[in-house]
């Protein structure tokens with residue numbers, strides 16, 4: 001099986017997976033299906049903090065670049081996880097009147113289904129809802145993955161150029177439309193949405209009042225929405241074309257790649 005055939009088989013098996021159902025051997029062979037387990041909230045927090053301490057930012061950025069240029073969501077996901085972990089507070093399970101943690105929104109215990117985590121990694125390529133198991137696992141997987149960074153970055157350069165040229169009143173849904181139409185981008189609707197949300201987590205698409213997770217920890221379960229009907233995650237939900245791309249965040253992540261920064 002070639003690498004692309006194996007990737008297609010993995011994607012297909014992840015899509016077909018149903019909780020409690022059979023697990024395709026292709027996932028087991030690829031190490032993507034350890035047994036599901038329950039872990040306590042406090043152990044999950046320590047798992048995340050350990051993965052953050054061991055994370056290699058330059059490696060995760062290289063993986064992200066490869067993931068964009070080669071249209072591979074699973075290589076992009078750790079950048080969202082690293083941004084999400086940046087200011088994540090060490091804390092015990094904290095409840096008053098609710099069932100989930102007041103600080104991070106996780107439950108105790110937490111059900112960790114690795115196949116489900118991998119489905120999100122391969123099909124979305126970003127952390128959803130600030131889930132702490134996703135953050136920890138995506139970072140852990142990045143550390144175990146070799147990066148083959150591309151020699152040139154035409155696709156990411158053209159994505160950033162497209163964002164710079166959007167009108168001031170452009171909303172995330174307009175960006176989504178433009179992104180999916182862009183030549184060379186092969187993202188499903190779900191992947192493209194997740195990609196835009198990842199840029200929010202990383203502080204690239206943010207607003208002065210609503211910074212990304214790179215700047216400030218935000219409990220995604222309690223974060224504000226721009227409107228009742230919005231289904232975009234925080235903070236990209238508040239982003240409009242007028243805010244452009246945050247240059248500090250761009251330099252933080254891509255300072256080694258001047259071709260990606262505004263000329």
Ligand SMILES: [Zn+2]
Pocket residue numbers: 041091092093094101102103104105106
């Ligand atoms: Zn918590």
